[in-house]
Amino acid sequence: MDQLTASELADLVGGRLVGGPAVIVGPDVVIDSRLATPGALFLALPGERSDGHDFVAAAVAAGASAVLVTRPVDTPAAQVVVDDTTQALGRLATAVVARARLRGLVCVGITGSSGKTSTKDLLAAVLRAGGVTVAPQGSFNNEIGVPLTACGVDVHTRFLVAEMGARGQGHVAHLCRIVPPDVGVELNVGHAHLGEFGSVGAIAQAKGELVEALAPDGWAVLNADDPLVLAMAGRTEARVATFSVRGEPESGELRVWAENISADAWQRHSFVMHAAGISRADAAVTLQVSGAHQVGNALAAATVGLIEGLDAAAVAGALSEAPAASRWRMEILQRGDGALVVNDAYNANPDSMRAALTALAGMRRPSGRLVAVLGDMLELGIEAAAQHQAVGELAAQLGWTT
Amino acid sequence: MIAVGEFASDLVAGARRGGAEAVAVPSREAAFEAALGLVSPQDVVLVKASRGLALESVAERLASGVAAGHGEGATA
Numbered sequence: 001m002d003q004l005t006a007s008e009l010a011d012l013v014g015g016r017l018v019g020g021p022a023v024i025v026g027p028d029v030v031i032d033s034r035l036a037t038p039g040a041l042f043l044a045l046p047g048e049r050s051d052g053h054d055f056v057a058a059a060v061a062a063g064a065s066a067v068l069v070t071r072p073v074d075t076p077a078a079q080v081v082v083d084d085t086t087q088a089l090g091r092l093a094t095a096v097v098a099r100a101r102l103r104g105l106v107c108v109g110i111t112g113s114s115g116k117t118s119t120k121d122l123l124a125a126v127l128r129a130g131g132v133t134v135a136p137q138g139s140f141n142n143e144i145g146v147p148l149t150a151c152g153v154d155v156h157t158r159f160l161v162a163e164m165g166a167r168g169q170g171h172v173a174h175l176c177r178i179v180p181p182d183v184g185v186e187l188n189v190g191h192a193h194l195g196e197f198g199s200v201g202a203i204a205q206a207k208g209e210l211v212e213a214l215a216p217d218g219w220a221v222l223n224a225d226d227p228l229v230l231a232m233a234g235r236t237e238a239r240v241a242t243f244s245v246r247g248e249p250e251s252g253e254l255r256v257w258a259e260n261i262s263a264d265a266w267q268r269h270s271f272v273m274h275a276a277g278i279s280r281a282d283a284a285v286t287l288q289v290s291g292a293h294q295v296g297n298a299l300a301a302a303t304v305g306l307i308e309g310l311d312a313a314a315v316a317g318a319l320s321e322a323p324a325a326s327r328w329r330m331e332i333l334q335r336g337d338g339a340l341v342v343n344d345a346y347n348a349n350p351d352s353m354r355a356a357l358t359a360l361a362g363m364r365r366p367s368g369r370l371v372a373v374l375g376d377m378l379e380l381g382i383e384a385a386a387q388h389q390a391v392g393e394l395a396a397q398l399g400w401t402t
Numbered sequence: 403m404i405a406v407g408e409f410a411s412d413l414v415a416g417a418r419r420g421g422a423e424a425v426a427v428p429s430r431e432a433a434f435e436a437a438l439g440l441v442s443p444q445d446v447v448l449v450k451a452s453r454g455l456a457l458e459s460v461a462e463r464l465a466s467g468v469a470a471g472h473g474e475g476a477t478a
Contacts, residue, residue: 328458333465338443343461344450353450360448368444373437373460375430375451376407388412389419395403396420 001026001096001151003039006066006078012095013068013088015080023078025066029092029151030059031144038063042077043085044070045144052085086144093147094178097160100153107179108304111164111172111210112187112223113203114351115297116141118289118329119187120163123301125322129314130305131158139346141165146175159308166206167196176213183307184210184238185221185300189228190351195381204228214238221303223296224249241277241307243299254278256303258285258295266332267359269295273302273316281312286320290330290342291359330356339368348377353391361398370399404440406433407455434460 004012007021028040033055036042042059044052044067056073066078068085082088097107108123110116117139124135134157136149141163153160162179166172189204197203211220211232218238223229225244233240233251242252249255258271267290275281281302287294298319305315328346335341340363344356357372364370372395380387403424405413410426417424427433437460441447449461 328461331461333461335441335443335465339441339445339447341441341447341449341461341465343458343465344448345455345457345461347453348450349452356448356450360446363446365444365446368442368446371437371441371445371447372403373433373447373449373457373464374403374405374413375433375455375457376409378452378454384409385412388409389416392403392405392413392416392418392422392424393420394416395413396417396422396424399422 001029001092002099002154003027006080009041009066009092010080013080013082013091015068015082015088017078017080018072019078021078023065025078027154029089029148030064031148033059033062033064036060036062036064038065040064041066041068043068043089044073045085089144089147089151090178093150096153097150097179100155100157100160101180103155105153105157105160106182106308107160107162108183108185109162109164109172109176109179109181109210109213110185110187110300111166111207112185113190113192113207114349114355115187115293116163116165117346118294119185119297119300120161122289122294122298122319122322123185123304124161126301126305126310126315126318127159127161127308129318130308130310132156133159133161135161136163139163139165143171143174147178150179164210166203166209167193169202169206170209172206172209173213176210181210181213181218182215183219183221183304184214184236185304186211186229186232187223187297187300188226188351190349191380191387192349192351193379194383195379198381200228204232208232208235211236211238219307221300221307222252223300224252224255225296241303243296243303245295245299248274248276252277254303254306256281256299256306258299261292261295263292263362265363266290267292267362271295273299273312273319275302275306275312279306279312281306281315283312283316285316288321288323290332290363291355292362293355293359330359348375350377350380350387350391353377354394357391357395357398364399404433404436406430406457407451430455430457430460433457434463437464
């Protein structure tokens with residue numbers, strides 16, 4: 001964030017200032033004392049195993065000039081005392097984003113049941129071709145990660161990417177009040193967190209909160225291959241763009257699709273990206289990231305880039321150069337003896353299991369086997385046992401271990 | 403398939419129903435040991451689970467489990 005004084009900080013978050021009002025705070029905002037930098041604001045969050053207040057001294061020793069706390073602690077740094085540090089973080093981020101939007105910041109929200117983090121990485125690569133872009137590290141996609149990422153916006157930032165996760169109704173709407181989206185990307189409605197939601201319809205309802213938050217001059221970017229996503233066109237006042245891996249979508253002011261899709265031995269896909277409507281494109285893309293599901297993710301990112309006025313060649317170039325950025329997501333490791341180990345241990349749900357198993361089945365070598373080391377998919381509720389059996393059966397059908 | 407966790411038996415049941423070899427193991431360590439014993443140079447291995455199971459260390463150790471230069475060399 002742009003630097004401000006401790007007194008301004010206290011006003012923004014509605015807290016009580018203890019210490020020097022003129023202390024300069026920023027640019028960094030951190031919740032991990034090990035990441036504190038000179039001038040940083042350290043937030044003492046309650047944790048499952050630890051209390052952030054115990055790390056104030058370490059943060060200040062590393063240079064933090066101010067701390068956000070729920071009770072005064074013994075420190076030479078400026079302190080802003082609030083009732084709830086998570087809510088205060090949300091208020092701070094809301095103010096940072098509102099100020100930046102006045103000078104032209106464009107906010108892009110992404111939601112979906114799977115593929116959010118991969119798409120976020122591809123989208124950040126595309127938008128960086130157009131200007132300074134702030135995007136989440138890893139999958140910072142909840143009521144802490146979204147505002148913490150937003151606090152990285154400063155006077156130079158042109159684009160902010162917000163990955164919006166949902167574990168219940170109203171979660172995405174809440175995140176949209178902190179980061180009001182100009183463009184909202186809806187990837188898919190699948191089975192992640194089915195346990196909390198109860199039904200796929202309820203998941204669609206929650207994910208659709210993103211397009212409901214768009215203004216009439218905003219853009220909803222919808223996956224035309226997912227009927228539950230395409231139906232969200234009726235829930236937004238914004239303009240609608242669509243993308244598809246199956247050919248030109250039937251609707252949308254901007255339509256983006258892939259043709260001539262092929263893959264190399266590591267399941268890195270190549271295709272020709274086409275666009276019609278408000279923008280036209282015919283450009284070849286060769287992805288560095290593995291898996292057929294990345295084609296749709298890349299088209300989603302491309303659609304946003306075209307909406308923001310980037311030319312097709314720049315979009316295709318950025319997609320083709322984007323590395324597999326997030327660790328433990330389809331990270332391909334080659335052993336000294338030639339065996340390939342794909343580390344996709346970051347997370348799993350039935351949809352991402354299916355995508356990963358399918359992608360790796362395509363990487364099988366003539367005299368080699370496919371070996372799956374799989375663990376639980378958590379938070380599936382009453383369907384958990386059946387979903388695990390279905391994944392096991394799918395693995396067998398795809399030829400996993402012989 | 404090597405399955406670990408609360409639903410390992412369901413993964414195994416599904417895999418066996420589909421005709422694949424599958425075994426449930428009691429721990430992450432056991433999953434690593436089983437995979438290390440199973441994987442040969444031409445194989446492709448997927449390591450995947452929800453975040454709570456923290457299987458990334460299995461993948462990382464499995465990938466470094468054989469020293470570079472041992473075996474037949476890279477072909478992929």
